[in-house]
Amino acid sequence: MTVLDRSVQPIQSSEDVVRVRQTTRERAIAQGFSLVDQTKLVTAASELARNTLEYGGGGEVTIEVLNDGLRKGVRLTFSDKGPGIADLDLALKDGYTTGGGLGLGLSGARRLSNEFSIESKPGEGTRVAITRWR
Amino acid sequence: MEKIPILRMGRFLLVTIQVDMHDRLALQLQDDLTERIVKDRAHGVLIDISSLEVVDSFIGRMISNIAAMASVLDARTVVVGMQPAVAITLVELGLSLEGVRTALNVDKGMALLREEVEAAGRV
16 A cells, blocks of 8 residues: 655644645645545544544544555544543444534544544543545 | 624525535624524524535534524524435435434525424414
8 A cells, every 4th residue: 555645734723724625625635536425534534523622632643645556545543632631432432522513523423434433542642543545 | 704694685694605614604604693593583594505515513513503503592593405425425324314304406495494483373
């Protein structure tokens, strides 16, 4: 698998979240994603970017454009140095929220993506990676 | 400061969301709409999202909040123009817009609002 392009964007404001959506859309279009696949990836990115900002205290996203033989994909890795998640299973449950949201961000992003991984420990920040393939 | 315009059409309010909203704008819209429903004694709110290419759970919550606040003020809410890709994504995301009726376009949305208002006994 080759990484054709890698860029990093800060997530420190709600304007940054808008920019993450825009860049994700651009990369998905460049990889030839269908409109529905673009929308799923951008929506998942929006959820995770918002989480990074609101729960992680700000962070960054690494956007990678991938080629794996005939498969073309986009991988987004969101990381922050925030408080971390104590109970990952609970956090991944639909409807669970510690912030008055809908509790769909993590579980939703996982459903909308082909690959999903999360690393988080209290006091060590959080890293969430999603990949969508065309 | 930028604001999303709210138009009045008879006893209904029409909002067209055309920009990729950031949080402050979305919260401002919620407040503005609530104020206008009271001020104009509106019976219904039509939210046109035909330009929205992404509806995430934050926007979904904003729409549900608007519907809930409108309902407390005895007004109905209809969302129109949802793009197919958005509809598919919302289902997979697990977002159900509680208390929000949907229609294909503004015309059908207005007809739906009128029906609902009549059924509720208001003229």
